[in-house]
Amino acid sequence: MVALKPFIRVQREDFDLQTEIAMLTEGRQDIGAVVTFTGLCRDEGGSLNALELEHYPGMAEAEMARIAELAIARFSLLGLSAVHRYGKIAPGENIVLVIAAASHRQAAFDGANFVMDFLKTAAPFWKKEHLANGSTGSWVAAKDADDAARDKWLKP
Amino acid sequence: MKVKLVYFAWVRERIDKPEEEIDIPETVVTGRDLLNHLKTLGEEYEAALQYPEVIRLAINQEHVDHDEPIAGAREIGIFPPMTGG
Secondary structure, eight states: OOOOOOEEEEESSOOOHHHHHHHHHTTOSSOOEEEEEEEEOOOTTTTEEEEEEEEOTTHHHHHHHHHHHHHHHHHTOSEEEEEEEOEEEOTTSEEEEEEEEESSHHHHHHHHHHHHHHHHHHSOEEEEEEETTSOEEEEOOOOHHHHHHHHTTTOO | OEEEEEEOHHHHHHHTOSEEEEEOOTTOOBHHHHHHHHGGGOHHHHHHTSSGGGOEEEETTEEEOTTSBOTTOSEEEEEOOOOOO
């Protein structure tokens, strides 16, 4: 059997959820579960004007593909898409999309969760804050909680 | 050894350039050696790499630990912990 290839994209423009789901499910009759995760830009209580997403071109796609392939193998997924945006993103706009398709729901939930936990800690993207008061804020700091979320998948 | 260095996020801002090609002395063997060497190149490098233990490294676009040998690397990425998603 040929190993399933994930759909991976890093792009400036927005994505459409229905279109992305259809890319995985169209013409398929073996998929019983599709889980989607969309990460959006928050306004942080009105203080944030935009996030600026920087990435390492080439490595970002490669890391996302590596993580996606781990998830496909581990959870026997039938389809997986990961799309990450870069550039300036306003509150309310999409940042990231993960779609996992599987025979049954648990694998689809776990697959999407796994991809997001690893993507946050290993895919080379960085967020810079632009504040509502017009100033450029700081680079978002990495969170220990994100490392902990990833590490729960590494326990035997 | 000549190698291309690429910088991201606040490492890029503090060094004030996105990438450069530098000549690395033979005494620089590991990623950790490279960071310590770069710190001697000027104030901007000192500011970017003040806490080398938090810095992440990638050789030829793959994550590596600081003790990884850099011999043969074409491109070394130097950047802070990632905050995507």
